[in-house]
Amino acid sequence: MxxxxxxxxxxxxxxxxxxxxxxxxxxxxxxxxxxxxxxxxxxxxxxxxxxxxxxxxxxxxxxxxxxxxxxxxxxxxxxxxxxxxxxxxxxxxxxxxxxxxxxxxxxxxxxxxxxxxxxxxxxxxxxxxxxxxxxxxxxxxxxxxxxxxxxxxxxxxxxxxxxxxxxxxxxxxxATPLDYLKTQLMLHHPIETIAQAKFFGTFAGKGADIVAGAYLLGGLYLLHQRVISWHIPTAFLVTLALISGVFHLVNPAQFASPLFHLFGGATMLCAFFIATDPVSGATTPNGKLIFAAGIALLTWLIRTYGGYPDGVAFAVLLMNIFVPLIDANTQPRVFGHSK
Amino acid sequence: MSEPQNIWKHAISTAGVMIAFSVLGTIVLAYVFLTTKAPIAEAEREAKLKLLEQVLPASLHDNDLLKDTLPIAAGGELNNREATLAYRARLQGKPSAVILETIAPDGYSGDIKLLIAVKADGEIAGVRVLAHRETPGLGDYIDIAHGDWIKKNFDGQSLAKTVDDQWKVKKDGGSFDYMAGATITPRAVVKATHKALQYYAAHQQEIFASSELGAN
Amino acid sequence: MNQYREITENGLWKQNSGLVQLLGLCPTLAMTVSLVNGFSLGLMTALVMAASNASVSPIRRLVPTEIRIPVYILIVAALVTLIDLLMHAYFHSLHAVLGIFIPLIVTNCIVLARVEAFAAKNPVVPSALDGFMMGFGLALVLAVLGGVREIIGKGTLLSGIDLALGASAKAWVITVLPDYHGFLLAILPPGAFIGLALLIASKNWLESRKQAAQPMTPSPAAAH
Structure with missing residues (x-):
């Protein structure tokens, strides 16, 4: 050719x-x-x-x-x-x-x-x-x-x-587990009861959590191959786990557990394959951390309070808007130049 | 121009022009406001009547629905978030139907305002959604503009026809249709309509007799 | 005569407020969910613009420069309120649909822009024509955008015409795509942005093709 x-x-x-x-x-x-x-x-x-x-x-x-x-x-x-x-x-x-x-x-x-x-x-x-x-x-x-x-x-x-x-x-x-969770919470059922539903698996939705695990595996391969850097997946997953963990500890009946958030919906797909898109995502190391943490925060907010069950897509698009701003303010200092 | 006298003169004449235009504008608007006042009131009346007519056929009343109203206080058995109205329909002086404004508080995204017409014999003449914020394309089929669900499921319904524990969507074991993916919205409407029918059954006499309904 | 032709051309195409000046985007984006909505709001705007240009032009030498903006705003606001009241009285259902966007015509910058840029410097008749043509150009854009969004979003055309012309006009509603599920995106706000962008792109494409067709002849309007 x-x-x-x-x-x-x-x-x-x-x-x-x-x-x-x-x-x-x-x-x-x-x-x-x-x-x-x-x-x-x-x-x-x-x-x-x-x-x-x-x-x-x-x-x-x-x-x-x-x-x-x-x-x-x-x-x-x-x-x-x-x-x-x-x-x-x-x-x-x-x-x-x-x-x-x-x-x-x-x-x-x-x-x-x-x-x-x-x-x-x-x-x-x-x-x-x-x-x-x-x-x-x-x-x-x-x-x-x-x-x-x-x-x-x-x-x-x-x-x-x-x-x-x-x-x-x-x-x-x-219904998807995220959707079901949302509608049941609206009827004031506590999460323990909701999670008894038959389509809840070990971590999140039955079957879906296995798929999420497989994405995680693929993601680790990408990290190993240095196709993606550690910043975005780590910042995304850690922030999502932290924020959902804090709220889950405060009120476990009302807020789903971190494991549910990590293995439910499109979390894993987003962490390794979507948020890591080199074109529309942040490019500087610190910028990547901010970008991914922002997506995690928005994802959790939309899942918990928004009108649609999963928030990954909207979270990624909203943070895409901030990328130029994030990149411009996180440029690594060139050696010998003061800020 | 630099002389103080001229500056004053200029300022006053400028203010004068501004005032003149303000007065002129006010006069014109006051005139139009006064002349359109009656037609606007008439148009609003007609619009309201048209809305009521959607749930209650004109043949069922010969009184002025908008004048024969009864305030329903907030709270109480209907548990409306705010005070609403009941419109009383009469045929040759005899009570023929009542239209209740109610609010279903448990929609997917907030309150759903409903207009429910109940005939004197306890049968529903019609139900319409006045205002809602349900997801477009998902829960909005309760609106007559997006589907005839509300007609199909409620026209001709009554407590006699459907027993109390059947006033649920089919998914919950009741007899009302719903669309997959959006059950919360119809659930809220069915519940509110059921409550309105029970309210009517319990207070039928009072509604037509009294001049005000308390939050009893 | 030539002057009137130029005013018309500017309003409808060359300086089109919706596609070239990009003024008055608030109604352009918000009210164009259907052809009838878009065109009726556009027509209202055209009427307001014609009337405000026509009323500002004769008093342009009477108003001191310092207060010209407040006076112009006052005139425009009075005219809009007038139209709002008249519509409320005689086109009640259409008024209910257009709602807040009728009073908002006051804040539409295209109105004040034409008053300031044209009516304040020109005699009455050209001023009125300029106001109307600028508004009508906007109305056409709103109509096209509304029509496209309506067809893609709902599969119909002219829905809601009965609100403007009475219940007998209901038969005019055209079902373009029968058994159509509807593409909600077109009706929702993003559809307005995407639709407007595509309209602007088409206009630019038409222009560039026209230019490519006659590359060397400088147009007389170029000096302008």
Whole structure:
């Protein structure tokens, strides 16, 4: 392949992206084990949409198509978005979200390296505020449901919204643990009672906590490979654990435990894969700490007091806005210059 | 211009212009205000009546609903957060229905204000949501502008038709529809409507007889 | 005659307040959830602007410079209140929908901007025309933005027309996309920002294409 000089400049990007995707594989395997093959369909749909959209926009912008397409950044965006969506989301939801992420959030702002907001999270936020009913409807973990859908059944559901005869929507879907926690707290039930619900696992949602563990594993691989630095994941997880821990100690009936926050929702995915996006996140070491701590604080606030069950996407986008400010005020002092 | 006298002159004439325009503006506005006062009152009246008509068909009353009202104090059995009104409908002098304003306090994001019309025989003529802050696209189907859930589930309902422990959404074992993902909102509306019906059953006589309802 | 043409062109396209001057964004973003809402508020603004320009122009030599701003504000505020009262009385349901945004026309900087920049220096007839055209240009932008948001968000067009023209107009509502679930984003505030950005981009694109088509001929307006 002769794409020089572009190819050489993009090699580093594509190696990084490849490693990120590799690190996501354990999470995806756990996901399939916990919720079935539907997620694979979502991943393929999102990837295909992302590549087509990326190619089309590059063509329109008169940029070289192949090198940018092969750098893998569009694929990573697509994967992160697909993993954040409910696994049996209808096909058009995945397509609309991915198109928004690639065309509007990434390319209208100037393409790779220029986008101020995390494209996958923009796609997620757009879908969440536009289709809240679908976005908060998750399938029950396979372990718990009698209505086990085969791969073909899940395929049918994704493309036609048709369930096999004899299986009702109620049998296969459930609220997410975060959502359930919120609605039950509103009815003034204490957390001990709420956590008795059958879809609560060891730490957080049954099945979902295993997936979170697998993301953690992938994240450690990224740290080991020095694809990401320790600052963002550590600051994010520690801050989230601290703030939820303090409130949990004060009133355990009203505030969920730190473990629930760490292994519930999109926490782990955010810590290692979303907040660590090098383009839309802070770049200085101290800046990264502030940036990640801010996301953790906002995530906890939105989960506890906000109108939507999980707050990761909004937290990341809000902190993206502050990145220029954080970076400008945390520049490391150049040796020999006083501040 | 530097002479003190000229400065004074200039200041006074400037003030004069300002005052002249203020007076002129005030006169014009006062005139328009006075001439539109009656039409505005009439338009507001019509709008209010149109709203009441949504829950209570015009054929059910021949009195002036807006004049035959009864204040309901805050708190009490309806447990409204603020004082509301009951509109009494009469047909040839006989009580035919009552429209209660109530507030469901337990929506997903705060109060849901409701208008509930109950016919004299205890059957619901209609329920409408006056104001709410439920999540767009999720809980807002209780609003007639976003779906006919409220019509389908409440028109013709009564305590006789649905026993007390069936006044719940289907998810909680009752007989009212809900949409997956948004159960809190319909739960709040069903509860408030049920309470209004019970209130009406208990106070039917008083509502039509008395001139004021206390928080008893 | 030429002057009137230029005023019209400036108001509707070249100096369009919604797309070029980016003045009056508050109503542009907030009220454009449907074509009817957007256009009616735009039309109100155009009326206020025409009336305020027409009333400021004849008194422009009477008002001392020091107090011209308060006097202009007074005139604009009086006119807006007048329109607010009249609408409340005779278009009650539309008034209820547009609500606070009618009195807020006072604070719309495009109104004062045209009074100060044009009416304070020009005779009555051109001033009135300028006010109206500037407002009408804004109204067209609000209508297009409202229409696009309405189609994408709800799949209809002209919904709410009965509020402006009475219940008989309800039949005019067009269902563009039947069985459409609705794309809520377009109706919510972010949809307004994205929609406006795309409109501005399209205008710039049209302009740049026009320029590319005739690269060397300097336009007569360029000296302006």
């Amino acid at each position: 002769k794409f020089s000089p572009f190819f050489t400049t993009n090699t580093s990007v594509s190696v990084v992206m490849l490693k990120v995707m590799l690190a996501l594989v354990p999470g995806i395997i756990a996901y399939v084990w916990a919720f079935g093959y539907g997620i694979v369909v979502s991943l393929i749909l999102a990837s295909a949409t992302a590549l087509l959209a990326e190619a089309a926009v590059l063509q329109l912008r008169k940029r070289p198509v192949m090198p940018f397409l092969l750098d893998g950044s569009a694929l990573v965006t697509a994967w992160l978005l697909a993993l954040a969506l409910p696994p049996l989301a209808p096909w058009w939801l995945v397509v609309v979200g991915t198109l928004f992420a690639i065309i509007i959030a990434k390319h209208l702002y100037g393409g790779l390296g220029q986008n101020p907001f995390n494209p996958a999270m923009i796609g997620y936020a757009v879908l969440l505020i536009s289709f809240p009913a679908i976005m908060t409807q998750w399938p029950a973990p396979l372990e718990l449901t009698s209505a086990k859908l085969s791969f073909v059944d899940q395929w049918h559901y994704i493309f036609n919204r048709a369930l096999p005869t004899g299986i009702g929507l109620d049998a296969m879907s459930s």
